[in-house]
Amino acid sequence: MKTENESNESQKKVIESVAKLVSDICFDGEFRNHPEYLTEIFEYLLEAEFGNSRELRLKMLSCIGISKMLAKALEPFSDEEIQKACVQMIHS
Numbered sequence: 001m002k003t004e005n006e007s008n009e010s011q012k013k014v015i016e017s018v019a020k021l022v023s024d025i026c027f028d029g030e031f032r033n034h035p036e037y038l039t040e041i042f043e044y045l046l047e048a049e050f051g052n053s054r055e056l057r058l059k060m061l062s063c064i065g066i067s068k069m070l071a072k073a074l075e076p077f078s079d080e081e082i083q084k085a086c087v088q089m090i091h092s
Helices: 002-028 031-047 054-074 079-091
Strands: none
Touching: 002 054, 002 079, 031 054
């Protein structure tokens, strides 16, 4: 039983941490535009000599992909709805 309780507590901490992250991101107010911002920044970086690095390109694509997934997952909700849900998850 002890390990089950420890597991549940660990899962709760993970959920709280994710809720806090999403809450903090939403305070920015422009998180929905981040994929485009990252793309624009990375395009400039890729024009530079160090932009020829395959490893750097893969990391950039990964950042853009994760940013797009977050924006898409939160797209149906208003900033207020997201904030309210995050606060509720953190305090539950």
